[in-house]
Amino acid sequence: MNVVEKLEAADPSQEDRTQSIRDALRDAIIDRRLAPGAKLAEHEVGTLFDVSRTLARSVLQMLAYEGLVRIERNRGAFVASPTPEEARQVFDSRRLIEPGILRTAAERLTAVDIKALRVHLQQESRFMNERGPTARRAEIKASGDFHLMLASHAGNAVLLKFMDELVARSSLVIALYGRSGVSSCGHNEHAAILDALEAADVEQACLLMLKHITHIEADLDLRISEGLSLKDALVT
Amino acid sequence: MNVVEKLEAADPSQEDRTQSIRDALRDAIIDRRLAPGAKLAEHEVGTLFDVSRTLARSVLQMLAYEGLVRIERNRGAFVASPTPEEARQVFDSRRLIEPGILRTAAERLTAVDIKALRVHLQQESRFMNERGPTARRAEIKASGDFHLMLASHAGNAVLLKFMDELVARSSLVIALYGRSGVSSCGHNEHAAILDALEAADVEQACLLMLKHITHIEADLDLRISEGLSLKDALVT
DNA sequence: AAACAGGCGATTGTGTGCAATCAGATGGCA
DNA sequence: TGCCATCTGATTGCACACAATCGCCTGTTT
Structure with a gap:
């Protein structure tokens, strides 16, 4: 059963939820369902995608790194509003x-x-x-x-x-x-x-x-x- | 004591440890104290900078986004070795x-x-x-x-x-x-x-x-x- | 003797809890 | 009545705990 184990291991849907959440949020931002300045609370994002705050936070940090989200310390994440x-x-x-x-x-x-x-x-x-x-x-x-x-x-x-x-x-x-x-x-x-x-x-x-x-x-x-x-x- | 409170609040050193850790790791990578392919275990990075795995992980993900670190799922982070x-x-x-x-x-x-x-x-x-x-x-x-x-x-x-x-x-x-x-x-x-x-x-x-x-x-x-x-x- | 299955230690993935901080509400004082 | 200090609810920052997964080692079987 060695080969079988290797084969059934692949579960791409579960493979990286974090990436799919990132993409979903990214899309929402770039096609403007989320307006610049909108608050992105960790808990809200988490419940929306059915993950914990940990993953939501991770996604928000990624988006912050590419400039789509602005994170203010102790205040939270917002859709970026470029000057x-x-x-x-x-x-x-x-x-x-x-x-x-x-x-x-x-x-x-x-x-x-x-x-x-x-x-x-x-x-x-x-x-x-x-x-x-x-x-x-x-x-x-x-x-x-x-x-x-x-x-x-x-x-x-x-x-x-x-x-x-x-x-x-x-x-x-x-x-x-x-x-x-x-x-x-x-x-x-x-x-x-x-x-x-x-x-x-x-x-x-x-x-x-x-x-x-x-x-x-x-x-x-x-x-x-x-x-x-x-x-x-x-x-x- | 309103003004005083505002003033003493500023503690830049504690303000963003995560950023200073990132910079330290980044420097170590780009001036080659860390060789390409070197393992960067979360726990090790954490204890080295005296923070929890949570922050260490966050730093590694940042570095992964800018291409200096490669993260393999369930295997960990490594200094990137570009092809x-x-x-x-x-x-x-x-x-x-x-x-x-x-x-x-x-x-x-x-x-x-x-x-x-x-x-x-x-x-x-x-x-x-x-x-x-x-x-x-x-x-x-x-x-x-x-x-x-x-x-x-x-x-x-x-x-x-x-x-x-x-x-x-x-x-x-x-x-x-x-x-x-x-x-x-x-x-x-x-x-x-x-x-x-x-x-x-x-x-x-x-x-x-x-x-x-x-x-x-x-x-x-x-x-x-x-x-x-x-x-x-x-x-x- | 070789190879495979299963267990084991180590490491990562993810959720949750507690302390710190902030914004807004409330109440006291001029 | 207006303003300021304080309190409170909500949210984030961070650490920790538990579950999942991986690679290795060992014992057993052919």
């Missing part, structure tokens, strides 16, 4: 990294990959045309996922993890300072980038990516720093 | 990011800042000329700190945190795959970069930085992947 300065830094970072990622990814993109990206864009536009908060959330997530899909094709896990962080924090920033409805202008730009990639015009793709990121940032209203953090304090 | 592939990804990331950081930092560097960097380089070369493991460790740390000092002048905390991670992981990589003594060739290159910056020749500085990173990577022996991870398994 305008932080917002600028996030977009500066993206402007620095994403063109580089694009250059590497372009070399490795196959026709199949591009096809998959196009399918993704179709879903994105479908969400864009729908109404309702659910579609909005799906659109936000899909928009970020486009960037992540591109990044994943660069074959650099280190950079991909960083991009994951940047995209997630961007979502928070847009939730806080976004003016128009989401990054609705962004969708066409995604398509344009993909067109350039398909035409093997890498430099053009990079240029479009830079413009795209800058457009997203330009759609923000980063002036009202004090006002929003005040309002945020009230919400908390 | 050659990971090593390449780290250096690719640095090649992508550091020139960009340099460009931003160059705009903000004052004469005073450059002076401070030169002083740092002097220390670096002092360590280089000394013998013994202590000097070696100091040299390794100082070499990484040069890059981090430059990065800090870019005024982007998000990128700085990422650079912190990259530099730390680079140290691990060099420990595993380094051929010659440390990055001894690197020191002169640091000086050359600083010269270019002082001459306000940013493009030259970026070029030198790229070459510098590539030189470090070229000094590694990334072929012997299987051999080393096997030896590593034995060491563990």
Whole structure:
């Protein structure tokens, strides 16, 4: 019965609850079911996912490390509310990294990959045309996922993890300072980038990516720093 | 006695033991007092820093998130031993990011800042000329700190945190795959970069930085992947 | 003699309890 | 009536205890 024991040992669902909780909370934050500044009490998170405070705490600390959650000593955890300065830094970072990622990814993109990206864009536009908060959330997530899909094709896990962080924090920033409805202008730009990639015009793709990121940032209203953090304090 | 209460409340030393433990372990890893693959038992870490396993565990999880520690379920935490592939990804990331950081930092560097960097380089070369493991460790740390000092002048905390991670992981990589003594060739290159910056020749500085990173990577022996991870398994 | 099953020590995974701390409520005092 | 000190409920910080799991060792069987 040696072999059998080895086989039945694998129980992936129980394998790491902590990771699935992390992902669930992360998703809730980045598609804005949890507003910036919202309190994340350990006990509440724990009961919600049916684990003890120990694991809830561990998850919150992880999220704090990637900048999605802010932990104040003796006060607890809150969904992060990036300052305008932080917002600028996030977009500066993206402007620095994403063109580089694009250059590497372009070399490795196959026709199949591009096809998959196009399918993704179709879903994105479908969400864009729908109404309702659910579609909005799906659109936000899909928009970020486009960037992540591109990044994943660069074959650099280190950079991909960083991009994951940047995209997630961007979502928070847009939730806080976004003016128009989401990054609705962004969708066409995604398509344009993909067109350039398909035409093997890498430099053009990079240029479009830079413009795209800058457009997203330009759609923000980063002036009202004090006002929003005040309002945020009230919400908390 | 209202004001007095507020004042005596501040006890920075007790404020965050967890952070100081993290820093201590981190330093021990990046200046190679702890070899890649070394076991980091929770109880051992706890008693060493005189805290319970709870905090020790929390620290190990943090370090795992930034890639310095690998945690295997039900087996424990080990100092990470990056694969050659990971090593390449780290250096690719640095090649992508550091020139960009340099460009931003160059705009903000004052004469005073450059002076401070030169002083740092002097220390670096002092360590280089000394013998013994202590000097070696100091040299390794100082070499990484040069890059981090430059990065800090870019005024982007998000990128700085990422650079912190990259530099730390680079140290691990060099420990595993380094051929010659440390990055001894690197020191002169640091000086050359600083010269270019002082001459306000940013493009030259970026070029030198790229070459510098590539030189470090070229000094590694990334072929012997299987051999080393096997030896590593034995060491563990 | 070789190999496998089962037990054992050690280490991690997770829940819970207690002390410390904070925010808001309450009551006394000017 | 307004303000400040104090009290109280709730929440976090941390340690500890117990359960689960793993690797190793040993004894037995073929």
